[in-house]
Amino acid sequence: MSNLSPNIEIVRHGHHRGGFQHVLFDFDGTLSLIREGWQQVMIPLLVRTLQSTNTRETPEELTKIVEEFVARTTGKQTIYQMIGLADMVRERGVEPKDPLEYKREYLDLLWERIKDRIHALESGEVAPEKMIVPGSYEVLELLKARGVRIYVASGTDEPFVKNEARLLKMDHYFDGMYGARDDYKSHSKKIVIERILKENSVPGHALLTFGDGYVEIENTKDVGGVAVGVATNEKTGEGIDEWKRNRLIQAGADVIIPEFRDAGTLVPYLFGED
16 A cells, blocks of 8 residues: 555545455546536536526525535436426426426537537547546556456436447446436346345445545445546546535545546556555
């Protein structure tokens, strides 16, 4: 541990190390930067929708409510955030739209933000390396070399996750890729984790998770796994986002990293090889 990079923050000293057989990654913000800025699309949409109820709350008050809600639900399927929006509209005395309608509106707005990135990757104008969290390929290679099975679980719709992983040339690393589905009750990160453990007859401490959302960290800790919070500043692609870091620590992260630049020391540490 003496050679551990100062960028690797051990939050819970004495956490379990080694013995991992299965590794779970969140996708957006953890490996992929294609959807960077999605919060700046979702939060204004939710605030505008709540303002349309003619509530007496100020825009500042609504923004604070919405920011806390989005932070708490980051990592869940988008539909759950839209169900939450519908509930908030109803609480303010107005009959909401169908959550699927809110979701479509959000996805249309998000597409406007990310379409140029997708097209640039498809055309080869931008290299995949420019759209990933730094060190992502290295950490995936190091994990594969240790014989673990690697999965992605995302709140983004599954076809989008699979396509974007392909564009980033990392889909071949994964033994399973799980994203949101129309039958949203059949999929969640909690369900994916439970399925991995049950189908492989392994205990929770055989699971290692990397994520930048509250949900996957909390779900992993609930089963006794080890959780690494990836608190990347998505705008710059490097360094710590303090807001993310604080939320991930609250969720129970054992370790916090800014990105995967120090994968060469992080992975041996996690596997108890030092």
